[in-house]
Amino acid sequence: MARKILIQLDGDPQPSTFDSVVAVDAGADVLLRHGNVTPDAAVPLVHGAMFTRGGDDLASTAIFVGGSDVAAAEAVFDRVRKTFFGPVRVSVLLDPAGANTTASAAVVAAGRHLPLGEPAAVATLRAVVLGGTGPVGQRVARLLARKGVTVTVASRSLSRAEQVCERIASAVPGSRLEPATADSAIIAGTPFAIALAEADLIVAAGAAGATLLGTAGRKMAGRARVLIDLNAVPPAGIEGIAATDKAQQEGSAVVYGALGVGGTKMKIHRAAIQQLFASNDAILDAEELLAIGESL
Numbered sequence: 001m002a003r004k005i006l007i008q009l010d011g012d013p014q015p016s017t018f019d020s021v022v023a024v025d026a027g028a029d030v031l032l033r034h035g036n037v038t039p040d041a042a043v044p045l046v047h048g049a050m051f052t053r054g055g056d057d058l059a060s061t062a063i064f065v066g067g068s069d070v071a072a073a074e075a076v077f078d079r080v081r082k083t084f085f086g087p088v089r090v091s092v093l094l095d096p097a098g099a100n101t102t103a104s105a106a107v108v109a110a111g112r113h114l115p116l117g118e119p120a121a122v123a124t125l126r127a128v129v130l131g132g133t134g135p136v137g138q139r140v141a142r143l144l145a146r147k148g149v150t151v152t153v154a155s156r157s158l159s160r161a162e163q164v165c166e167r168i169a170s171a172v173p174g175s176r177l178e179p180a181t182a183d184s185a186i187i188a189g190t191p192f193a194i195a196l197a198e199a200d201l202i203v204a205a206g207a208a209g210a211t212l213l214g215t216a217g218r219k220m221a222g223r224a225r226v227l228i229d230l231n232a233v234p235p236a237g238i239e240g241i242a243a244t245d246k247a248q249q250e251g252s253a254v255v256y257g258a259l260g261v262g263g264t265k266m267k268i269h270r271a272a273i274q275q276l277f278a279s280n281d282a283i284l285d286a287e288e289l290l291a292i293g294e295s296l
């Protein structure tokens with residue numbers, strides 16, 4: 001069998017060593033690491049993957065698209081897919097800045113406690129995604145919306161939240177999304193306060209070291225059965241949640257911190273790399289990574 005070659009297409013000047021180490025641990029034999037990759041620059045690199053091996057051996061070449069600029073990585077991912085034709089293709093995984101694996105792991109964690117797989121029950125569920133405009137938050141919101149959850153996308157800027165809701169709604173027809181301004185001093189009766197009070201699930205996907213929900217906000221979110229904070233850098237994104245919390249019972253809620261979700265994220269990442277080499281036509285974005293996470 002041909003050796004497993006993973007081609008890293010990274011938008012940053014130096015391709016991510018994190019992604020390289022995970023790839024080797026997941027079974028890649030050879031890494032071809034490219035930095036500063038733009039959509040145009042990706043095309044000849046993809047041709048090199050397409051036109052070298054043939055038949056079953058094509059499945060032993062795969063592409064990982066990463067980098068810290070998520071929008072730039074998405075543009076590369078789109079171009080990579082458009083470069084393929086017919087059966088002449090290799091499998092591709094998109095996980096810039098760990099956004100897809102992290103968002104999938106958060107939804108897997110939520111699904112351990114909420115009936116995300118039951119259409120009738122899920123239709124009654126409501127979630128608030130704090131920091132919902134960032135790469136991770138947008139994907140958490142998209143994955144939950146696709147499940148049928150009503151999702152409030154919270155941001156410090158209503159227009160940014162509205163843009164995210166519009167983008168997800170066009171990708172997920174029939175989804176229920178509501179934008180809200182996340183005020184630091186939460187005022188009773190605002191859409192944000194109402195969304196917190198009605199939420200079954202709260203996911204904090206704010207920037208590292210930013211607190212998005214303090215004690216008063218947590219009190220307001222009294223109905224929430226699951227709270228997940230993806231920020232690992234002190235202070236916590238949700239006050240009172242430790243980064244190491246993993247399915248920690250706090251009153252009527254279960255809480256997870258970033259490290260509590262991180263183990264699942266790593267498992268999804270490794271399993272996704274392995275899945276790349278199972279065929280030559282896998283396209284792994286957030287939805288496919290969630291399916292992998294749910295099957296672990």
Ligand SMILES: NC(=O)c1ccc[n+]([C@@H]2O[C@H](COP(=O)([O-])OP(=O)(O)OC[C@H]3O[C@@H](n4cnc5c(N)ncnc54)[C@H](OP(=O)(O)O)[C@@H]3O)[C@@H](O)[C@H]2O)c1
Nearest residue numbers: 098102131133134135136155156205206207208210230231
């Ligand atoms: N566990 C893991 O393996 C893992 C992997 C990747 C990321 N993460 C963590 O996941 C979280 C989300 O990552 P990301 O890359 O999506 O984050 P990000 O882009 O840095 O920030 C997400 C959102 O947070 C809001 N924000 C920024 N600064 C803020 C502040 N000072 N106060 C309140 N809100 C602020 C912004 O929304 P608005 O401006 O619209 O309000 C921004 O869009 C981060 O904490 C990151 O460290 C964890």
